Amino acid sequence: MVKEFAVSFHWRKFKERYMFIGSRCGHCGEHFYPKREICPKCRRTGKMEHVQFSGLGKVYSYTIIRVPPEGFKTYVPYVIAVVEIDEGTKVISQVVDCRPEDVRIGMDVQLCFRKIRSERDSGLILYGFKFKPLK
Amino acid sequence: MTEEAKLNRDVAVIGVGQTKFGEHWSQSMREMAVEAGIKAVEDAGISGHDIQMVVGGNMSGGLFTGQEHSSAMLADYLGLNPIPAIRTEAACSSGALAMRVGILAIASGMYDFVAVGGVEKMTDIYGPQATTALSGAMDYETEAYFGATFPGIYALIAQRHMYQYKTTREQLAMVAVKNHDNGFLNPVAQYQKRITVGEVLSSPLVADPLRLLDCSPITDGAATVILAPADVARKYTDAPVYVKATAQASDTLSLFSRRDITTLDATVEAARRAYKQAGLAPKDINLAEVHDCFTIAEICAYEDLGFAKKGEGGKLIQSGQTMLGGKIPINTSGGLKSKGHPVGATGIAQIIEIVKQLRGDAGKRQVNGANTGMTHNVGGSGATAVVHILSRDR
Numbered sequence: 441m442v443k444e445f446a447v448s449f450h451w452r453k454f455k456e457r458y459m460f461i462g463s464r465c466g467h468c469g470e471h472f473y474p475k476r477e478i479c480p481k482c483r484r485t486g487k488m489e490h491v492q493f494s495g496l497g498k499v500y501s502y503t504i505i506r507v508p509p510e511g512f513k514t515y516v517p518y519v520i521a522v523v524e525i526d527e528g529t530k531v532i533s534q535v536v537d538c539r540p541e542d543v544r545i546g547m548d549v550q551l552c553f554r555k556i557r558s559e560r561d562s563g564l565i566l567y568g569f570k571f572k573p574l575k
Numbered sequence: 576m577t578e579e580a581k582l583n584r585d586v587a588v589i590g591v592g593q594t595k596f597g598e599h600w601s602q603s604m605r606e607m608a609v610e611a612g613i614k615a616v617e618d619a620g621i622s623g624h625d626i627q628m629v630v631g632g633n634m635s636g637g638l639f640t641g642q643e644h645s646s647a648m649l650a651d652y653l654g655l656n657p658i659p660a661i662r663t664e665a666a667c668s669s670g671a672l673a674m675r676v677g678i679l680a681i682a683s684g685m686y687d688f689v690a691v692g693g694v695e696k697m698t699d700i701y702g703p704q705a706t707t708a709l710s711g712a713m714d715y716e717t718e719a720y721f722g723a724t725f726p727g728i729y730a731l732i733a734q735r736h737m738y739q740y741k742t743t744r745e746q747l748a749m750v751a752v753k754n755h756d757n758g759f760l761n762p763v764a765q766y767q768k769r770i771t772v773g774e775v776l777s778s779p780l781v782a783d784p785l786r787l788l789d790c791s792p793i794t795d796g797a798a799t800v801i802l803a804p805a806d807v808a809r810k811y812t813d814a815p816v817y818v819k820a821t822a823q824a825s826d827t828l829s830l831f832s833r834r835d836i837t838t839l840d841a842t843v844e845a846a847r848r849a850y851k852q853a854g855l856a857p858k859d860i861n862l863a864e865v866h867d868c869f870t871i872a873e874i875c876a877y878e879d880l881g882f883a884k885k886g887e888g889g890k891l892i893q894s895g896q897t898m899l900g901g902k903i904p905i906n907t908s909g910g911l912k913s914k915g916h917p918v919g920a921t922g923i924a925q926i927i928e929i930v931k932q933l934r935g936d937a938g939k940r941q942v943n944g945a946n947t948g949m950t951h952n953v954g955g956s957g958a959t960a961v962v963h964i965l966s967r968d969r
């Protein structure tokens with residue numbers, strides 16, 4: 441039912457999803473993912489700048505998806521986790537390169553670059569960051 | 576932040592009507608909306624000519640049925656043209672938002688009689704498509720993109736709640752069991768069937784630790800209430816139910832950006848505003864309909880609405896105090912879990928259950944001496960929360 445998106449829909453997010461770029465407020469020092477133009481704390485006095493995150497973090501919470509949305513059927517079961525990154529903010533993505541049942545809260549993880557899924561009709565392959573256990 | 580003022584004019588509910596909740600192969604979105612509308616108008620004892628505006632909550636008519644512009648559809652098929660019609664959308668809290676807009680319209684003095692409703696037709700598409708449609712309630716670009724599902728988002732809340740507060744898997748299951756016990760007594764519920772803790776714990780995993788029987792179902796349904804100025808309410812009904820508070824708050828669209836993923840700060844804030852508007856405290860609430868889209872959501876609601884201390888929601892369900900006959904019965908209708916969850920209609924159906932309870936019309940589910948009740952409707956994983964307090968006392 442959700443129709444396919446045009447390339448621009450994905451293309452404009454490449455930096456954020458491929459290079460793990462977010463924002464930092466130069467005024468209060470808080471980090472944000474995804475990018476924001478306005479710091480919710482400092483508002484107009486905030487000075488938002490883009491930053492590339494280190495990609496290191498810890499699993500804050502996790503789940504194993506057994507019933508997938510469209511486009512993810514071949515990946516089931518897969519882990520979706522809230523990861524608290526070293527910069528202090530949190531993000532959601534998959535945890536891969538381990539058995540789903542081995543994921544634990546507090547586990548150290550690092551970023552990896554992976555395929556997310558592909559668009560059904562155009563075949564456009566969508567990529568993005570995932571996390572894997574820190575070696 | 577400036578605090579909002581009180582309503583300029585008191586508002587009452589003078590009529591309610593809803594379809595049975597369930598899988599309605601024979602009825603379309605508009606047909607369900609019309610059925611609920613007619614029942615509410617008849618219950619209020621007014622005519623369609625009296626209604627000056629219609630507000631309808633609808634999350635995603637477009638994705639579920641292809642039909643957007645459901646506001647115009649409502650006015651047209653309810654035979655109410657040319658009065659103004661507004662669609663409200665805040666994901667699963669679209670219904671409560673319609674209620675709120677209707678109340679504000681009357682309090683402003685511009686309108687006297689407003690029909691507020693909610694409708695969702697969810698079974699005209701297949702399961703995976705419905706899962707995708709519901710994904711739009713969270714942050715599509717940063718949560719759904721990576722494969723998170725809506726049950727998955729609440730599973731992340733559950734996992735963390737269990738880790739941080741030692742909430743148990745059994746306590747989550749008890750929420751589903753209680754709500755099915757209540758839904759068993761509700762003739763409009765989708766599942767009028769009791770379940771056991773063992774059945775919940777052996778149902779298929781959807782997103783660990785949540786299982787199928789932790790999740791509210793995919794449901795078709797519509798619900799409508801008629802609002803009027805409190806001053807004239809007694810002309811239309813012997814048992815008007817007065818709006819003591821209408822409150823709403825917002826939080827981050829994504830779950831992961833929250834201060835604490837086990838607390839819905841929007842619920843905490845909406846409840847704080849509602850208690851303040853009504854001049855009441857949690858102990859003054861006799862019963863509540865809370866947003867139990869997943870079992871963990873009811874546990875969080877206990878805490879965020881002030882019925883339990885933070886982290887003690889699990890203990891509250893275990894104590895039995897939220898069952899019928901307990902100190903604070905929660906989800907006497909069966910809740911979203913057992914009554915069903917047609918997303919856009921849910922917020923209005925919650926209002927209807929409280930109105931029936933306060934009128935003394937709740938049959939076998941009746942809470943003795945119910946005088947003041949609360950509704951709590953959540954959009955997405957907590958980006959929107961809407962709280963209403965209703966009372967027999969003006």
